[in-house]
Amino acid sequence: MKSGTVEFKKIAVIIDGIKDAVSCLFDKVDTMEKELKLQEEIKLQHNEGAEVQRKEKSEVLKEEMKVLKEDVRNLKEKYEKLKELEEDLLIGEMAILTEKEIVNYMLKGTGVQCKTDFITIRNIEDALYGRVNRYSDATEIFTSKIQKNKAKTNIKELKDVYHIGGGMFRAIKSFKTCRNFRAHPNIDIADLRARLAKIQHKHKETIEEMIKIYEAFQ
Structure with missing residues (x-):
């Protein structure tokens, strides 16, 4: 019995030790589970916070992109207007x-003595046919009938030989209204022609004809 009692006590001690170890293990597992759960909750909260931040940032970026697109659209409109303006200025320059x-x-050959720098086709027509134009000194261009007759002969030659007449005169008058006199003060004809050649304008044929006329008289 004594021996059995001793053995029993030893076993009891071992069992108690195992029990304590198992209990400790369960406690650790429970602690770990709680820790994992806490970590999951923290992670979830963090993710939710991160998601909120992401959404907020996304909204900010969307708004910035919207503003940027609007700016791009406005710049594109301004570019198109400036491009159109440049084309009009070049065409007006060619017309002048x-x-x-x-x-x-x-x-040519009329012997007129007045300065011709600012005389227009309209001025000459007014002077030839007695039309009064208060915006010009057309009546001072010709001082004799001989001068007028020579001018009329030249105009007839323009029409018969070069096929230049009323249609071209009207086009020139119309195109001149596009031109700002300070836009291209000393533009080179070669550069002007090269740039005009790139323009797909609705009056492209007339513009090309103007270039040919100008170069033919050089």
């Missing part, structure tokens, strides 16, 4: 250069 050559041809 062409008119100057036509005016010189009309007055």
